Amino acid sequence: MSDMLQVAKKEIKIGFRNPWAYSFLILFSVFSLSLLLVNSQNEISGYSGVTGSMLSLTLYLLPLMSLFLGSFSLTAEKEEGSWQLLSTYPLGTISFMLGKYIGLSVVLLTIISFGYGLMGLITALIGKMFDINTYLLFLSFSCGLILLFLTIALWIGSLAKNRWQALTISVMIWFFTVIAWPTILIAVLGLLPYLWIKPLLIIFTFLNPAEFVRLFVVIKLGGGAVLGPEYYKWVSWIHSSNGSFSFFVLFLIWLLFSLTCVCWIWERRRPRA
């Protein structure tokens, strides 16, 4: 436990020395202020075309940010040799990995809370109302995205040999899960028998954190009709009181599974003296 905290502390410290963190902080603050501008033309509360584009914009930026920071942090350990040194100490892989994860989460969450804090404060000061529910949902949407994509970042970091590899894989994963996702699925699923499409699509949706966090927020914001008659059951389920809770459980399962895999990979590759 204390090992883990030590690793996390070090990670936070290094994280905030990293110029990348600050460039992302500035980028995200500018970005959230532009979201504010976009939203100021929006008179409608709840889901609308404008909220949809805001979600999309967030989806472009945040996954990329967490993939880069997360995977670079792990490959740096390898490149700089600090992990080779650490693995000679009685430090468990799990404590190390969890510490890394917690540290990186703190760094990333700090970045987005700075951005959202700034945005919210300016909104409140200039009096242009941002609907409080929308604001909180966006905040939790962003946190969810970051936490899930960070686990993917750790996957990348443990598989890649150096920063360049990590960069390439990160961009690839980002492009695949965010931009090309519908195109690829429509193309591939179109080849399969009709009855397989829906179950497979649902499975794939749960595998893609970007998609499943997005859907949750869209349904929460958007009310009944947005997903159409195919998914009315989902909609009423998510709107029911245990919908959010089940989503949270699902979210935790995703996190735990992913982290376990990463620990396993890292343990197998641990240098033994």
Add this chain to the structure above:
Amino acid sequence: MLSDAEFSGPILINKKLTIQALEGVSLINESLEPAITIQAEGVTVQGIRVLQKQSGEESTAVSVQANGVVLRNLKITTRGYGILLRDSVDGVLEDNLISWDSSQGPSTLGEKGNGIDLFNSSDTRIENNRIVNMRDGIYLDNSKDLNIFKNKILGSRYGIHCMYNDGTKIIGNIGEYNVTGAMIMGVRDVVVSDNSFVKQRNNVNSQGILLYDVQRSIVEKNDIEGNRVGIYLERSSQNELRNNSIYRNFVGIQFVNAEKNFIHDNDFVANVIEAEAMDSESNQIEQNFWDTAQVLDMNNDGNSDIQYSINPFYRNLISETPAFQLFFQSPGISFLSGMYEQDNQHSWTTDSSPRLKLNQPVLTSNSIVEDKPLPDKVFLMIVSSMLLLISILTILYSRGQKT
């Protein structure tokens, strides 16, 4: 004047009289005959609680067969029909509550009767009634110049079902959780305005307002939210649809074989498919607000100078494979739709001059003003300053730490 006690039905009124009941008077009818049958002109019945116990097509709580009858403040629980009007003009039905008797287990729609069922009864006024869990809330057939005002219909099949009633006015009604809010068929010169039809979505065929074979009618200022199809027009022409708020429906407006309608100054917000048209060429669509439209206003008249054509890519995609509805406004979909934009734009449903701003004030169906301990603004301020403070402190703390 009746005071307390329970009476058992059925009763027949064949003289002109006024029955006014005090609170707690109920009429329980175990027979198949209507609990109250009115055959004399000018009868008024007020304030009775009526229980119609027998079920079936023949069973009715109140049957009116004379002119100028007034039914006010009745509380009807029935296992058949609620109020039946036959060949009775100039009637008034107001402040009644009609509900299905579900004490003997659930029933299917087919077993239920209509709340108010009216045939050949022109000039009737139906106002301020509340109808719950019936087949059709208000069923109007073959009558002229009816006034249907401010009724509330919940959980029924059709809220208001209007067949062959020229010159009817349907104003200020509320329908929720019905299969279809208002089904209007075979009429001319009807006015449907200021109604609110929301959350009609539990059935695959549910609509907010359905117009079939309707001519020269006006549909205006209705709130239509969260339905499967907001407004559905089939074989209807020369109607004017204006100033409606059409929010978050699966399909905003759908035309089938509908020609020469004039659709203007409506608000279309967050409908998955904004408009869909089949064999409907010559409708005039202009100055509506579409939340996804790209607009450009050079001369500051509030209307866009570029037209808005509704891209049917997503509609085609999900009508082929409904499972893909999960991709609603997914970031990647916009790229795909963009690719589709190259060809045959002229055949798309087009608004010639979309509005820049909402035509109607914002629809606030679910934001009823509550007494909160904190106003939203203060709450937002506290949350955001906390976030900002914590993040700055984290950064400063970790920067300041000694190694």
